[in-house]
Amino acid sequence: MIEVRHLRKNFGGKPAVQDVSFTVAEGENLILLGTSGCGKTTTLRMINRLLEPDGGEVFFRGTNTRDLQPEMLRRQMGYVLQQTGLFPHYTVEENIAVVPKLEQWDKQRIHERTDTLLTKLGLSRDTHAHMFPHELSGGQQQRVGLARALAANPPVLLMDEPFGALDPVTRHRIRKEFAELDEFREKTIIMVTHDIQDAFALGDRICLMDKGKIVQLGTPEELRDQPVNEFVSNFLKGQYEPQ
Numbered sequence: 001m002i003e004v005r006h007l008r009k010n011f012g013g014k015p016a017v018q019d020v021s022f023t024v025a026e027g028e029n030l031i032l033l034g035t036s037g038c039g040k041t042t043t044l045r046m047i048n049r050l051l052e053p054d055g056g057e058v059f060f061r062g063t064n065t066r067d068l069q070p071e072m073l074r075r076q077m078g079y080v081l082q083q084t085g086l087f088p089h090y091t092v093e094e095n096i097a098v099v100p101k102l103e104q105w106d107k108q109r110i111h112e113r114t115d116t117l118l119t120k121l122g123l124s125r126d127t128h129a130h131m132f133p134h135e136l137s138g139g140q141q142q143r144v145g146l147a148r149a150l151a152a153n154p155p156v157l158l159m160d161e162p163f164g165a166l167d168p169v170t171r172h173r174i175r176k177e178f179a180e181l182d183e184f185r186e187k188t189i190i191m192v193t194h195d196i197q198d199a200f201a202l203g204d205r206i207c208l209m210d211k212g213k214i215v216q217l218g219t220p221e222e223l224r225d226q227p228v229n230e231f232v233s234n235f236l237k238g239q240y241e242p243q
């Protein structure tokens with residue numbers, strides 16, 4: 001579904017991503033895991049062309065993404081961020097409706113879709129639909145961010161530290177709710193996290209990165225039982241100290 005080949009990106013002459021390659025199958029959840037600054041976000045942003053690579057290529061359903069309009073590509077790839085990126089002057093309902101409106105859905109269809117998503121994500125039309133983001137808790141904002149990314153039912157979700165701004169208890173609860181959603185099970189997802197528990201709870205495969213490179217790519221069990229080196233075993237034991 002998504003194939004990343006030999007991606008490279010430098011900032012100010014310093015390599016941020018070096019020769020990163022992987023494929024993600026339809027319906028798979030791939031986690032990009034690693035400490036701050038290892039190149040996870042840069043890799044993710046090259047997939048939906050928020051950043052252009054210095055080298056390498058990304059294929060989406062067999063087409064080089066260079067040959068696709070960035071806006072059209074991004075409508076196929078819902079994007080969920082730690083700082084939810086919600087529009088502060090839009091209500092919850094208006095935030096969720098952004099992409100369906102771009103796709104010119106009629107009002108009734110948007111209304112029904114918003115209702116479905118609010119309910120699925122534990123929010124209600126009466127209480128939340130007309131609130132503004134600053135009136136919601138962090139966990140509720142994160143749910144709205146997820147609802148917005150899912151609204152037009154894109155086949156792919158790109159998620160960058162989606163639970164990063166939450167306290168540990170809320171984080172655990174939202175992660176669990178998210179894992180139980182049909183959408184989560186059905187969609188192709190690439191998720192960036194530095195959190196080993198996120199990676200093990202949500203990943204079909206984990207791509208562990210360090211200093212812009214992939215150190216090991218495999219199932220959670222493979223990383224746990226057959227770490228390729230000491231970096232991997234230390235990282236998974238939570239003993240890795242970035243220098």
Ligand SMILES: Nc1ncnc2c1ncn2[C@@H]1O[C@H](COP(=O)(O)OP(=O)(O)OP(=O)(O)O)[C@@H](O)[C@H]1O
Pocket residue numbers: 011012015016034035036037038039040041042043192194
């Ligand atoms: N726009 C930018 N301009 C300059 N340097 C950048 C830019 N974006 C990222 N970098 C640098 O590239 C490297 C990789 O950053 P990136 O954000 O991809 O890492 P990350 O693993 O996602 O970390 P974090 O979780 O902290 O975002 C870092 O050294 C970072 O400082």
